[in-house]
Amino acid sequence: MTLLADSPTSAPVTHPRPVPAAFRPQGRAHVPGWWRDAIGVATWTSMLVVVALWVAGGGVQALAGWAPGVTSVGRLTGLVSADLLLVQVLLMARIPVVERVYGQDELVARHRLVGFWSFWLMVAHVVAVSIGYAASAGLNPFVQFWELVVDYPGMLLGLAGTLLLVLVVATSIRWARRTLRYESWHLLHLYAYLGVGLALPHQLWTGQEFLTNPVATVYWWTLWAAAAGSILIWRVALPLYRSLTHDLRVEKVVRETPDIVSVTMRGRGLDRLDPVAGQFFNWRFLTGPGWMRAHPYSISAAPDGLSLRVTVKDLGDGSHALAAVKPGTRVWFEGPYGRLHTGVRTRRKVVLMASGIGISPMRALLEALPQEPGDVTLIYRARREADLALKAEIESLAAKSGARLFYVLGRRIAGRDTWLPETAAGLSDAQALHQLVPDIAQADVFLCGATAWMDAATAAAIGCGVPADHIHTERFSW
C-alpha cells in the first residue's frame, strides 16, 4: 500500500545539497553550541563549590564517627539539595540564553530531573540530620526532629518551606498532575518559590559551613540573589516593560474552523522584539479576570515587524474565550520563547510535521524558511479535511515556494501508537514517512502536535535514519 498515492501534491525529489550560507541559522534566536557546555559546566561547578564548602567545614573528618558522620552526610545532602533548588529556579527563570539553548521541552524535562534529585536529597538531609543529632544526644530521632524544629533558629521557616516543596512535588507527579486543572496546578507550583525562600534562613543561621566561613555566606547570598534577580528581571520586569512599550492590541479575530480562531495583534516597534517564526509567547488578553493566567501560543505567521498572529484551538476556558475577544483589546505578553524555529536549522532539506493545532508554528516556518523548490516538505495530519486550519494559506505558500505538501487524513489506528491514520494501517510508521519523503534522512525534521503523536512521529523519523539531534520539537502540553 502507499500513502503517497493518496496525497494531494508531490514535487520532484531533489538530492541532498549542502546548506548555503543564506540558509544557515542567523539572528538572536541562534545560540552557538558552546553555550550548552558553558551552562553545564556552571551547574556542575556550583555543585563542586558546595561540596568544597562542606569539606572546608570539616565534613570529611566528621565521617570518622557514626553520629557525626550521619550528620555530616545530612549537611552535604542539604547543601547539594539547596544548590539544585536554585538551579531549578534558574532553569525556569527565562534567562534568554538558557531558554534559547535548551528550548521549552528540554527545560521542562531538566527542571523535572533536577527537581527529583533536589527533593530526594532534601528528604535525605532531614532524615540524616535528625538521626545524626539523635544519636549524638541519645534521643529518639522523632523527638530530636521536633526539638530541631522548635529550638533552632530558622527551622520553623525551613519546615514550612519543606512542606510547601513536598506539596509542589506531590502535585507534579504525573497522575496527580492529570487530575488537577492546569490553573490549580500552576498556582500550587508557584508556592515552590515561597518554599525555596523559606528554606534560606535555616541554612545561614544553623549551617556549620556558614557559621564558620564568611566566604561560604557570601557565595550562598550571591547564588540566591542571582536566582531571585533572574526571576524578577526576566519573568516580571522585562515582560512588563515590553508589554507597556509595545502596546500590543488585538486587530482582528478570524474563525478558521469551527473550533480554531486566528488572532492578529498590532503594536509599536515589534521589529525590536525580533521574534523568529516557530517561536511562542505567553499571552494575557486583558479582557477580564482571565488575564491573570498567561497562555502559551505559537506565532502562526512569519513576523513582519508590524503584527503578530496566533492560531488557537478551543481546548478550555482560556482558548475558548479568544473567539470573543474584541478588536482593540490590550495584550500583555512574555517572550519570544522556544527553540522550534528557523535558527536551529542545520540542513538544506527540512521536513515539517504537524498534527492538529501543531500546524500553527509549522505554518510560520513554511513561510519563513529560506528555500528553493523541493527543499521543504510539510506533512499535515488531521482527522478530516474540515479540520485542516490555514489550508488556503498553506497551499498558497507551498505553491509559491515549491514546498512539498502532504495531508495525512483519517481516524487514529485503534490500539497502536502511531502517527498514521487508519488508512495507512498496512504500513509501518517509518515506511510511510519514507514513502512521503524518501530523502528524509538528509533533512532536519520539525515536529509539533499532540504528545503521543509527536513521540510516534519522532520514532518514525529516527527509524528513517534522521539523527535525533536533527529532530526539533515543541510540546503543547506537559
Ligand SMILES: Cc1cc2nc3c(=O)[nH]c(=O)nc-3n(C[C@H](O)[C@H](O)[C@H](O)COP(=O)(O)OP(=O)(O)OC[C@H]3O[C@@H](n4cnc5c(N)ncnc54)[C@H](O)[C@@H]3O)c2cc1C
Ligand atoms: C509552547 C506551547 C505553545 C503552544 N502553542 C499553541 C498554539 O499555537 N495554538 C494552540 O491552540 N495551542 C497552543 N498551545 C496549547 C495552549 O497553550 C493550551 O491549549 C491552552 O493554554 C489551554 O488553555 P485553556 O484555558 O483553554 O484550557 P485548559 O482547560 O486550562 O487546558 C487544556 C489543556 O491545555 C494544557 N495547558 C493549559 N494551559 C497551559 C499552559 N499555560 N502551558 C502548557 N499547557 C497548558 C493543559 O495541560 C490542559 O490539558 C501551546 C502550548 C505550549 C506549551
